[in-house]
Structures are given as structure tokens and as C-alpha cells.
Amino acid sequence: MTLDTIVTGARRIERHRDWPRFAVGADAWQEAAGLLARDELTLLSVWGETDRVHMALLQAESPRVVVLSLECPDHRYPSIGAVHPAAIRLERAMRDLFKLDPVGLRDIRPWLNHGRWTDEPPPAYGFLPVEGEGLHQIPVGPVHAGIIEPGHFRFTADGETIVRLEQRLGYVHKGIDTLLHGATLPHALRIAGRTSGDSTVAYAFGFCRAVEAALNITAPPRGAALRGVMAEMERIANHVGDFGAVCNDAAFSLMMAHCAVLREEVLRCADACFGHRLMMDRIAVGGVNADLDGIGISRIRHLIALLRARLPPLVTLFEETASLQDRTVGAGIVHRDLACRFGAGGYVGRASGRDFDTRRDLAYPPYDGLQFTVPMLPEGDVNARIWIRIREVEQSLSMLEQLLASLPAGVACTPVEDMSSGSGEGIALIEAFRGDVLVWLRINDGRIERCHLRDASWFQWPLLEAAIEGNIVADFPLCNKSFNCSYSGHDL
Amino acid sequence: MFNTLLQGLRKPLTEPKPSDDPELAALGATLDKVARRKLGRSLSIREVDAGSCNGCELEIQALNNAFYDLERYGLRFVASPRHADVLLVTGPVVKNMREALERTWRATPDPKWVVAVGDCAVDGHVFANSYAVTGGVSAVVPVDLVIRGCPPSPTHLLRGLLTLLQK
Numbered sequence: 159m160t161l162d163t164i165v166t167g168a169r170r171i172e173r174h175r176d177w178p179r180f181a182v183g184a185d186a187w188q189e190a191a192g193l194l195a196r197d198e199l200t201l202l203s204v205w206g207e208t209d210r211v212h213m214a215l216l217q218a219e220s221p222r223v224v225v226l227s228l229e230c231p232d233h234r235y236p237s238i239g240a241v242h243p244a245a246i247r248l249e250r251a252m253r254d255l256f257k258l259d260p261v262g263l264r265d266i267r268p269w270l271n272h273g274r275w276t277d278e279p280p281p282a283y284g285f286l287p288v289e290g291e292g293l294h295q296i297p298v299g300p301v302h303a304g305i306i307e308p309g310h311f312r313f314t315a316d317g318e319t320i321v322r323l324e325q326r327l328g329y330v331h332k333g334i335d336t337l338l339h340g341a342t343l344p345h346a347l348r349i350a351g352r353t354s355g356d357s358t359v360a361y362a363f364g365f366c367r368a369v370e371a372a373l374n375i376t377a378p379p380r381g382a383a384l385r386g387v388m389a390e391m392e393r394i395a396n397h398v399g400d401f402g403a404v405c406n407d408a409a410f411s412l413m414m415a416h417c418a419v420l421r422e423e424v425l426r427c428a429d430a431c432f433g434h435r436l437m438m439d440r441i442a443v444g445g446v447n448a449d450l451d452g453i454g455i456s457r458i459r460h461l462i463a464l465l466r467a468r469l470p471p472l473v474t475l476f477e478e479t480a481s482l483q484d485r486t487v488g489a490g491i492v493h494r495d496l497a498c499r500f501g502a503g504g505y506v507g508r509a510s511g512r513d514f515d516t517r518r519d520l521a522y523p524p525y526d527g528l529q530f531t532v533p534m535l536p537e538g539d540v541n542a543r544i545w546i547r548i549r550e551v552e553q554s555l556s557m558l559e560q561l562l563a564s565l566p567a568g569v570a571c572t573p574v575e576d577m578s579s580g581s582g583e584g585i586a587l588i589e590a591f592r593g594d595v596l597v598w599l600r601i602n603d604g605r606i607e608r609c610h611l612r613d614a615s616w617f618q619w620p621l622l623e624a625a626i627e628g629n630i631v632a633d634f635p636l637c638n639k640s641f642n643c644s645y646s647g648h649d650l
Numbered sequence: 651m652f653n654t655l656l657q658g659l660r661k662p663l664t665e666p667k668p669s670d671d672p673e674l675a676a677l678g679a680t681l682d683k684v685a686r687r688k689l690g691r692s693l694s695i696r697e698v699d700a701g702s703c704n705g706c707e708l709e710i711q712a713l714n715n716a717f718y719d720l721e722r723y724g725l726r727f728v729a730s731p732r733h734a735d736v737l738l739v740t741g742p743v744v745k746n747m748r749e750a751l752e753r754t755w756r757a758t759p760d761p762k763w764v765v766a767v768g769d770c771a772v773d774g775h776v777f778a779n780s781y782a783v784t785g786g787v788s789a790v791v792p793v794d795l796v797i798r799g800c801p802p803s804p805t806h807l808l809r810g811l812l813t814l815l816q817k
Contacts, residue, residue, distance in 0.1 A: 300747065329747050333781050646701075
């Protein structure tokens with residue numbers, strides 16, 4: 159059984175672009191789940207509608223994406239999570255939001271629904287039982303000590319050593335799926351761009367590419383190139399900030415001080431060039447709404463030169479500080495098989511030897527015209543996740559140079575005629591700094607009928623639970639920061 | 651490492667103090683005038699994310715970088731509400747965070763002030779009217795000052811916070 163045999167004979171849904179969607183029966187659905195369980199395919203997402211469920215699959219060799227859809231008028235469908243753990247949290251969330259029951263899933267505790275959306279008193283949440291002599295539990299959150307997002311971590315420790323971490327997320331659930339339902343495209347774009355503020359460019363990029371796929375629009379070359387400029391500036395700002403912040407959690411605050419200055423330089427450059435420090439609402443359906451003039455180009459060139467001059471000494475400092483290496487090397491290891499099974503993207507996957515980057519493997523403009531390499535390391539520890547970030551910043555700087563050197567002339571945005579009347583279905587995958595973001599949507603008469611946004615964090619959070627096992631409690635902030643998963647992007 | 655340390659000392663990066671804005675000064679008047687006398691130039695801030703997209707958190711964190719260097723104004727972030735004078739609340743206050751925010755507020759000793767940061771914290775912004783959102787900080791705890799923006803820039807945040815220290 160392969161993906162080809164599953165889709166052969168299945169009905170292909172019209173007006174679903176750029177990757178195909180097939181309507182399948184329960185048997186084919188379960189066979190696909192079986193392929194996931196045997197690691198022959200990678201799960202990109204599972205999402206629901208009123209009486210239908212979808213799964214997006216990635217075939218790693220000769221990369222392609224396929225969406226399978228199963229009608230479930232009785233609101234029940236065969237669980238993927240029952241055989242493939244990467245789907246468990248997505249299915250629990252679907253059950254909360256769409257009342258779709260995953261048949262066969264053992265863990266059916268609510269996930270995003272904390273019982274606080276009605277006036278009824280919230281039910282108690284049952285954490286997984288832990289057995290063993292002399293174990294103690296440490297509950298942390300939802301309000302954390304730093305200026306960070308809320309979430310709950312339940313540690314079970316044997317002395318200093320963590321024997322289990324259980325996460326409880328959903329504290330920043332805003333109801334994005336419902337807010338998007340019926341929204342006009344410009345309004346939906348503003349919401350999508352606020353799914354996870356640190357990836358606002360990536361989400362707007364992904365949302366617009368999905369809309370453009372659905373309505374069969376192509377952004378002009380200049381618009382595509384400028385999207386790339388913004389996306390890489392966002393990546394650099396986040397990676398440089400993380401580099402400092404991870405070191406800070408290993409009690410090396412000097413690095414944080416320097417990296418925070420570099421991050422600020424990137425944000426100021428973004429503000430000067432595009433009119434917003436985080437470049438929020440700058441990508442539009444059909445292109446971008448903030449063009450770059452000659453002064454802007456020289457500003458970004460100056461930023462590239464600045465980072466090229468000031469980052470290497472910090473990297474050398476990182477390499478040569480034994481006390482720092484002592485904390486990062488060998489801490490919080492994610493094994494390759496687990497990274498592959500969960501389809502972990504971004505630096506979490508690539509630091510554990512999962513060789514995948516949508517910019518290269520499912521290339522979209524402007525990346526199909528750029529020269530770059532995808533850094534990879536096998537170790538899977540905190541150290542490797544730092545190094546992937548450093549190497550990716552170097553690649554991003556090179557990409558920025560290439561984009562500026564051959565910035566196409568012409569308009570930055572193409573006018574979209576059927577913005578308020580078009581219909582269709584679109585899917586897009588975009589490489590955010592954290593990993594691949596998936597956007598799937600259906601537009602009906604210019605309004606969003608259903609839009610699903612899947613952050614890279616969905617497949618990274620569970621790996622943090624695995625990575626922390628056997629580490630000491632005091633190393634948790636360090637490991638956590640090296641993942642830097644999004645709460646908001648996950649909680650929706 | 652020594653050279654890197656020295657480099658940071660040679661060239662200060664801090665910004666000049668942002669100028670007074672009459673509009674913001676007027677907002678500051680809504681705060682208790684005793685604040686300055688009771689607290690002097692020492693104000694401890696506890697940040698609470700009540701459902702933000704994390705954009706506001708990024709800009710609040712930026713206040714600690716060497717350009718803005720918040721602590722030179724006598725303002726600092728603390729890890730516990732029990733050490734705080736000010737709660738800096740972001741996000742539309744989602745229902746899943748309502749109790750956590752209320753408990754954080756109750757754990758903060760009097761006198762205390764609440765600053766709602768970002769457009770979401772004011773009225774829910776793009777997340778208003780969701781089944782999962784209460785609709786702004788003032789729907790849950792009393793708000794003394796509002797700093798708008800999506801997200802507000804560090805300079806804007808700094809101006810807002812300084813009004814807390816001006817009589």
C-alpha cells in the first residue's frame with residue numbers, strides 16, 4: 159500500500175490548489191494512518207469542519223503534498239492519533255472545537271477547552287498518573303516568571319532529575335478558527351497575521367499564498383521578492399534573539415545583551431523600510447503593500463554588513479566559552495526517529511537530522527530562484543539547535559543579498575478583482591523561523607468559509623516532553639528556550 | 651570574552667529619554683498622585699500575557715535591551731506579582747486566562763496599578779466578539795493606564811510607563 163494506491167480511484171476535489179485534495183472512504187483513511195504509523199509518510203496536519211475531517215500528508219522522497227478528506231456525518235471518524243501519536247493533540251483540539259469524535263483514540267481529555275467558555279464551573283483536568291517511590295511534582299504556570307506566554311508544565315522529578323514532563327496548553331486560545339469563519343479576506347488576513355506575533359510575516363505570507371492558490375492569482379515577481387526579504391528579516395531577528403536568550407538561560411547574560419542589540423537593529427531597519435518593526439500587515443493578497451525604495455535597499459545592505467561584522471565575534475565567544483558549552487552540549491536531546499515521526503520542522507527537526515525545509519523541498523517564490531543550503535546536524539541537543547540558528551542566519555543574509563541584487567522591477571502588488579466574490583480552496587506551506595506553517599482555506603463568495611492554521615509548534619511541543627526526560631529541573635528553561643515553541647500559534 | 655565585555659562599555663547605546671507628550675501626561679493624571687511620593691523612582695513591573703499573540707511580549711522584552719535600558723528609569727521587571735507595583739497586561743484576556751489574571755491581580759500588594767498594553771488589551775481588537783475572549787483587561791480587573799498599539803513600540807511603551815512615575 160502506498161499513497162498512490164490510496165488516491166487512485168479516489169475522487170479528486172476540483173478547485174483545490176496548489177496540491178490535490180481527494181475524497182476518500184474510511185478504509186483508505188485508515189490505510190493512510192497506517193502509512194503514517196510505519197513512518198512511510200509525514201503528517202502535515204489534521205483538521206475538521208462541521209461534518210468532515212481532513213489530513214495533509216507529505217511524501218518525503220520526491221516531495222509532494224496530498225490532502226485526504228473523509229465525510230463523517232455522524233461526527234465520528236477513525237482516529238489517526240490511535241496509531242500515530244503526532245496527531246493526538248490535533249484530534250483532541252478538533253474534538254473540543256468541532257465536536258468530532260476520534261474513534262479509537264485513548265486520550266480524549268479536552269485540550270484547548272478548559273471548560274471556561276460557558277458559565278458552568280470548569281471540570282478538573284486529569285494529569286497522567288505517575289508511579290514510583292520518592293517522586294515529587296512541580297507545577298509551573300500558567301503565569302511564568304519571565305516576559306513570556308502562559309502555559310502549564312507539570313514536572314515529576316526524582317530528586318533533581320525529571321522523570322516526566324506533562325504540558326497543558328490552550329491558555330491563550332482566542333477562537334481564531336471561529337473568528338475566521340465568515341470573515342472577509344482583508345480582515346481574515348489581519349487575524350492570520352496575529353496567530354503568532356513573532357511569525358507575523360510567515361503567517362501573512364502563508365495565508366496570502368493559500369488565498370492566491372484558491373483564487374488562481376500570482377503575485378508579481380517584485381512582490382514575491384519583497385515577501386522573501388521580509389520573511390528572512392523576520393527569521394534573522396528571531397534567530398539572533400533566540401541565540402542570546404538561550405545563552406542567557408545558561409546564565410551567560412553577556413550574549414543576550416549583545417544579541418538583543420542586533421535584534422533591535424533588525425527591527426529598526428524593518429521599521430524604516432516597511433513601516434512596522436515586526437512587519438505586521440505588510441504582506442497583502444496579490445503581493446506586498448510596502449514597496450522598497452533605493453534608501454530602503456541601502457538600509458538593508460547596511461544591516462547585512464553590520465550583522466556580518468558583529469555576529470561572528472559572538473559566535474566565536476559562544477564556541478570558546480567552556481562554561482556555556484558545558485550547559486548546552488548533551489542537554490535536551492531529541493532523537494532523529496522521534497523528530498521524523500512527529501515531522502518536527504525548523505531548527506528542532508534539522509538539529510536532529512531531519513532534512514526538511516519547505517523553502518527548498520516545496521519551493522515557492524522567491525526561494526525557487528535562490529541559492530542556499532539547509533544546515534543540518536545530527537546531535538539533537540540544545541547546542542545543535544543553537545548552531546542551526548547561527549547557520550540559518552548566515553544563509554538568510556546571503557538570501558537577502560541575492561534578493562536585493564536582483565530585485566525585479568514592476569509593481570509590488572497585483573490588483574485582485576474577485577477579492578470580494580471569488581471562491582475556491584487553497585493550501586500553502588511556508589517556512590517560518592520556527593518551522594513550516596500550514597494554511598488551508600476555503601473561500602466562498604469572497605469570504606472565508608473555513609481556514610485552518612497549523613503552527614510548527616504542534617509537532618515540537620510533544621518532543622520537548624521527550625527531550626527533557628532525564629535532564630535536571632534547572633535545565634528546563636534552557637531546553638525550553640532552545641525549542642522556543644509558540645503558545646499562541648498552538649492555542650489559536 | 652574580555653574584549654567583548656570592554657566593547658560594550660566603550661560605546662553606550664542608550665537612547666535619550668523620550669520627550670514628554672501632553673496627551674500621555676494627561677493619561678498619567680488618572681493615576682494616584684501619591685504614587686511618586688510612595689514609590690519614588692522605584693517601580694516593579696510584573697508582565698502578564700492574558701492571551702496576546704506574543705507580539706506585545708517581544709516589544710516589552712525589547713525594553714530591556716541596551717537601546718532602551720528600562721532599569722535606568724527606576725523601572726524593572728520582577729518575577730512574582732508579590733514583588734510588583736504594576737501589572738502590565740497584554741492580550742484580549744481570553745477566558746482560559748481570566749482566573750489566572752484575577753489571581754495574579756489579587757496576589758499583587760496594594761497600592762497597585764494595572765496598565766493595559768496593546769490594542770487587544772483595550773477592547774479585544776481583532777479577537778473581540780469571540781466565544782473565548784472576555785474583551786479586554788478592564789472587563790476583568792480595573793485599568794489605570796492604557797498603552798495602545800499593535801504592538802506598541804518600545805519607545806511608545808517607555809513613554810507610557812514614564813507617566814506612571816510623573817506625579
